[in-house]
Amino acid sequence: MRKTLLESLTHGSLTEPAPAPDESALAELASKVDRAAQARLGRSLAIRQVDAGSCNGCELEIHALSNAFYDIERFGLRFVASPRHADVLLVTGPVTKNMRQALERTCDATPDPKWVVAVGGCAIDGGIFGGSYACVGGVSEVVPVDLHIKGCPPTPTDLLKGLLALLEHVGGKR
Amino acid sequence: MGILDGIPHVRAVPSHRPWPRVVVTEAGWQAAINQLAAGRLTLLGFWGESSAVHIALLDDAATEIAVVTYECAAGSFPSVARQHPPALRLERAIHDLFGLTPTGGDDTRPWLDHYVWGKSFPLGSRNAPREVVPYRFLPTEGEALHQVAVGPVHAGIIEPGHFRFTANGEHVVRLEQWLGYTHKGIESLMPGAGVQAAAKLANRTSGDSAVAYAFAFARAVEAALDIEAPQRATWLRALMAELERLANHFGDIGAICNDASFALMHAQTGILRERCLRAANVAFGHRLMMDVIVPGGVTCDIAPDGVAALRTLLAEINKVFPRLIELYDNTASLQDRTVTTGIVKTEYARQFGAGGHVGRASGRNFDARRALAYAPYDRLSFEVPVLEAGDVNARVWIRIREVEQSVALIAQILDLMAPGEIMRALPAGRGECEGLAVTEAFRGDVLVWLRLDTELRVQRCHLRDASWFQWPLLETAIEGNIIADFPLCNKSFNCSYSGVDL
Ligand code: SF4
Numbered sequence: 126m127r128k129t130l131l132e133s134l135t136h137g138s139l140t141e142p143a144p145a146p147d148e149s150a151l152a153e154l155a156s157k158v159d160r161a162a163q164a165r166l167g168r169s170l171a172i173r174q175v176d177a178g179s180c181n182g183c184e185l186e187i188h189a190l191s192n193a194f195y196d197i198e199r200f201g202l203r204f205v206a207s208p209r210h211a212d213v214l215l216v217t218g219p220v221t222k223n224m225r226q227a228l229e230r231t232c233d234a235t236p237d238p239k240w241v242v243a244v245g246g247c248a249i250d251g252g253i254f255g256g257s258y259a260c261v262g263g264v265s266e267v268v269p270v271d272l273h274i275k276g277c278p279p280t281p282t283d284l285l286k287g288l289l290a291l292l293e294h295v296g297g298k299r
Numbered sequence: 300m301g302i303l304d305g306i307p308h309v310r311a312v313p314s315h316r317p318w319p320r321v322v323v324t325e326a327g328w329q330a331a332i333n334q335l336a337a338g339r340l341t342l343l344g345f346w347g348e349s350s351a352v353h354i355a356l357l358d359d360a361a362t363e364i365a366v367v368t369y370e371c372a373a374g375s376f377p378s379v380a381r382q383h384p385p386a387l388r389l390e391r392a393i394h395d396l397f398g399l400t401p402t403g404g405d406d407t408r409p410w411l412d413h414y415v416w417g418k419s420f421p422l423g424s425r426n427a428p429r430e431v432v433p434y435r436f437l438p439t440e441g442e443a444l445h446q447v448a449v450g451p452v453h454a455g456i457i458e459p460g461h462f463r464f465t466a467n468g469e470h471v472v473r474l475e476q477w478l479g480y481t482h483k484g485i486e487s488l489m490p491g492a493g494v495q496a497a498a499k500l501a502n503r504t505s506g507d508s509a510v511a512y513a514f515a516f517a518r519a520v521e522a523a524l525d526i527e528a529p530q531r532a533t534w535l536r537a538l539m540a541e542l543e544r545l546a547n548h549f550g551d552i553g554a555i556c557n558d559a560s561f562a563l564m565h566a567q568t569g570i571l572r573e574r575c576l577r578a579a580n581v582a583f584g585h586r587l588m589m590d591v592i593v594p595g596g597v598t599c600d601i602a603p604d605g606v607a608a609l610r611t612l613l614a615e616i617n618k619v620f621p622r623l624i625e626l627y628d629n630t631a632s633l634q635d636r637t638v639t640t641g642i643v644k645t646e647y648a649r650q651f652g653a654g655g656h657v658g659r660a661s662g663r664n665f666d667a668r669r670a671l672a673y674a675p676y677d678r679l680s681f682e683v684p685v686l687e688a689g690d691v692n693a694r695v696w697i698r699i700r701e702v703e704q705s706v707a708l709i710a711q712i713l714d715l716m717a718p719g720e721i722m723r724a725l726p727a728g729r730g731e732c733e734g735l736a737v738t739e740a741f742r743g744d745v746l747v748w749l750r751l752d753t754e755l756r757v758q759r760c761h762l763r764d765a766s767w768f769q770w771p772l773l774e775t776a777i778e779g780n781i782i783a784d785f786p787l788c789n790k791s792f793n794c795s796y797s798g799v800d801l
Binding site: 139175177178179180181182183184185187189192193204206208218219221222223224226227253256258259260277278280 | 421455
């Protein structure tokens with residue numbers, strides 16, 4: 126154990142430089158986020174992830190954000206266990222009808238000001254599952270969405286770009 | 300004696316490959332149920348269509364498979380679950396989707412249907428509305444008992460589902476799951492889809508097993524059409540399947556330790572998992588390798604620098620992983636949480652035909668790669684680790700040993716893989732045909748059954764995740780443990796939600 130610990134202390138950091146915030150994501154946000162909220166939150170955001178019917182592919186990449194390469198916490202972004210502690214809901218999936226109510230209630234339980242980020246092709250418009258009797262469609266059919274992050278699934282870098290754009294905007298910088 | 304010798308049947312379906320499918324009357328159906336209940340055969344799958352139900356049977360010893368079909372003339376079929384509990388959730392799902400009623404069954408509660416689809420029996424031909432009754436959890440009685448309800452939205456980044464614990468103090472006396480939250484209606488999107496479009500859907504049944512599903516789907520189509528993928532394509536498929544297995548096992552080993560508050564392991568395996576995904580991205584252009592395996596072969600060959608990326612990955616794993624095993628093995632505080640926690644009894648693992656690490660940690664020696672020896676595994680040498688203890692610790696060790704096997708398999712494949720074609724055209728004009736395939740995903744066997752029409756479109760496709768037969772065992776494993784150990788038990792199974800909710 127000591128050897129492993131020592132090595133991880135000495136082999137240098139794996140953490141990679143931050144990607145530049147996504148321009149189009151920034152533009153999308155600009156019209157939606159109000160300035161009062163920016164002042165209140167500063168540069169730190171608590172994220173609550175909600176799987177509203179995803180295939181789990183998006184979750185795997187959201188998980189990856191916490192590994193040593195992306196280390197999301199260095200940006201002041203952290204995942205929290207309850208919507209009541211969250212500023213941001215990160216929602217995946219084509220919103221199944223069976224999850225619709227749970228998503229609404231999770232969103233209601235999140236204090237204002239809050240932002241909803243729809244992650245993955247499914248969350249945008251139902252994606253490949255769009256035409257099914259069991260799916261609602263995109264997240265915006267159920268709760269208002271502030272930012273979409275594309276991809277099936279989006280890579281951790283795509284996710285980070287989108288979230289940084291959110292953070293920059295919320296922080297009122299740039 | 301073959302499986303079907305003991306099951307009287309009226310006719311065989313000639314276009315079903317590679318294993319036989321027969322149509323039975325009530326006597327044959329009952330004979331099949333009897334063999335399941337007696338433990339002579341294992342339930343491999345159970346699915347419906349608008350006016351028939353099918354069960355896939357496995358003879359573990361002979362590794363022989365057969366499908367038995369009962370035509371539901373009266374819209375009903377004799378309940379399988381009444382005598383053989385592993386069939387229960389599948390039977391409830393069949394009723395939800397097709398409206399076919401199991402007769403004699405005593406648990407008629409819906410499973411996938413939460414009464415919000417706007418129609419009942421969406422895949423069936425029956426138009427009857429369904430009576431809406433609030434979901435009843437099984438009763439528990441006793442003065443000191445209290446209930447804890449968790450989900451569908453959980454505290455972590457995981458899929459949604461509901462768990463109802465009944466506890467006596469800290470100790471769980473009953474856990475009941477209620478799933479279906481991620482039901483997307485995948486099997487309703489299949490009919491009419493061309494095989495390529497259907498492959499994309501199959502790929503997204505459970506994102507962590509994207510390769511395994513695509514692999515099984517492709518093989519089912521190829522079986523139906525009686526063709527084989529080119530040899531190089533099978534090497535590439537196995538390469539992806541083993542990479543997927545590695546990535547998932549690394550993720551799980553770390554996550555289990557993390558749930559026992561041992562974050563160092565989580566950080567280290569997280570690095571290895573990420574390295575796998577990056578190597579996959581270099582080699583196949585997608586971190587989860589989605590949409591590379593298709594019926595007929597694979598869509599792209601390994602990238603020019605892919606081989607080097609994979610060899611570097613193997614070298615890294617060989618360097619780091621032995622130390623992590625040592626760390627796991629020598630950390631008493633960690634083992635204190637994993638040893639004797641969440642035991643799955645060997646007889647349950649056998650009865651439920653539990654696949655993957657859940658079955659193999661409880662003495663069930665089944666791995667589709669070896670038992671069914673599909674290409675290219677018939678040409679590779681590897682071991683299938685099996686343990687008896689059935690606890691969280693045993694499930695961790697199975698994963699550790701499987702990581703070692705996958706590393707060796709990838710090295711073998713890289714050495715053996717010869718240049719060649721990677722895709723062959725699908726023959727048109729075969730007529731209506733049916734195929735069945737089973738592949739080994741990281742969490743156990745995935746079964747795909749399908750029927751194609753003359754235009755190579757899917758008429759019906761059923762995808763069965765290993766989790767169907769693992770989730771119920773989690774309910775038994777947690778009994779008598781404390782609620783605080785549930786996350787640990789749950790992670791050591793890592794059952795799929797999306798894969799069973801479909
Ligand atoms: S966007 Fe893709 S990866 Fe994400 S949930 Fe949908 S199908 Fe799965």
